[in-house]
Amino acid sequence: MSLVITSLQAKVLRRSLSQVCQPVPTGLRPFKLGDLVLGYLHPMRDAVLSRCWPDLVLHEGAWVWRATDLDVDARSEQIGEAAQRLREVGAIQGWRDExxxxxxxxxxxxxxxxEPLFRLERAAFRFFGLMSRAVHINGFLPGARLVCGRRALSKATDPGRLDNLAAGGLTADESLVDCARRELQEEAGIPMALSHGLQARGALLSRRMEPEGLHHEVLHVFSLTMPSGFVPRNxxxxxSEFLTLDLESLCARLAAGDFSHDAAAVCAWGLLHADALSDLRP
Incomplete structure (x- = not known):
């Protein structure tokens, strides 16, 4: 028997999905490499950016990085040095050395x-409004129950809110599957033998303004069906904890705003997207 989603539950799921990608706010300055728009910055960042990266040019309302003739390593060094100076004056926080x-x-x-253009500390991506990538894994138990983690209170973003079984940013030169398996092992104690059952379920775009800057990220969604009785361990x-939620409980928590924005959308995607329905057999 396939999963039955009521009209009210479908409305909650679609709302979670529709809210994940918001338009780029008006008034932001484009951040460009030559003619390529890579990101967006708030004009309030003009002064600190001018101090910390004097070679950057403000031209026709956009910050222009004149490094099209450099290779990936040279660009990485230039923008990395600027990010370090921004970190030293407190404009970039939560440095991860990734x-x-x-x-x-x-x-x-x-x-x-x-095409990869440079590599940069992940904490600097929101400052410049750059697009990043992340993997999110929906974990299912038999009976169409979704296993969700609660983010530790020590997390820099969304502390205490509910998340997917595991999720994490895609580091430079890492494959999506390797990233997903690493996050599953670190965050949920999923052994490699079990994570080989990962199924790719497409991708969706997340975009919104945050205090650190523009959050702009592609969420690569995976699903993993775990055996009955399996208990994840961080x-x-x-x-801080894992919760097992049936559809009714999940929708109630989504409606209450208990999940992070990205995790809510990934849960909804996993339940509404046609390719994921094979995971949802009771």
């Missing part, structure tokens, strides 16, 4: 990614 890939823009970032301190 680098994401900055990509050339493509028509649909949820399809194959754009190993990196980023999850």
């Amino acid at each position: 680098r994401f890939a900055g990509e050339a823009p493509v028509d649909d970032p949820c399809t194959p990614p754009g 190993g990196d301190g980023e999850v």
Whole structure:
């Protein structure tokens, strides 16, 4: 028997999905590499950006980085040094010593990614409004029950809110599957033998303004069906507890705003997207 979603539950799920990608707010300054728009910054950042990256040019309302003739490593060094100076004056916080890939823009970032242009500390991506990538895994138990983690109170973003079984940013030069398996092992104690059952379920775009800047991220969705009785265990301190939710409980928590924006959308995507329905047999 397939999962039955009521009209009210479907409305909650669709609302969670519709809210994940908001328009770029008006009034932001484009951040460009030559003619390529890579990100967006608030004009209130003009002064600190001028001090910390004097070679950046403000031209016709956009910050222009004249580094099209450099290779990936040289660009990475330039923008990395600027990010370090911004960190030293407190403009970038939550430094992780992990680098994401900055990509050339493509028509649909949820399809194959754009050409890598540089590598940059992940904490700097929101400051510059750059697009990043992340993996999110919906974990199912028999009976169409979704296993969700609660983010630890020590997390820099969305502390205490509900999340997917595991999720994490895609570091530069890491494959999506390797990232998903790593996050499953670190956050939920899923052994490699079990994570080989991962199923790719497409991708969706997340975009909104946050205090750190523009959050712009492609969420690559995976699903994993776990055996009955399996109990996930966090190993990196980023999850305080795990909850097993049936559809009714899940929708009630989504409606109450208990989930982070991205996790809510990924839950909804996993339940509404046609390719994921094979996971939802009671």
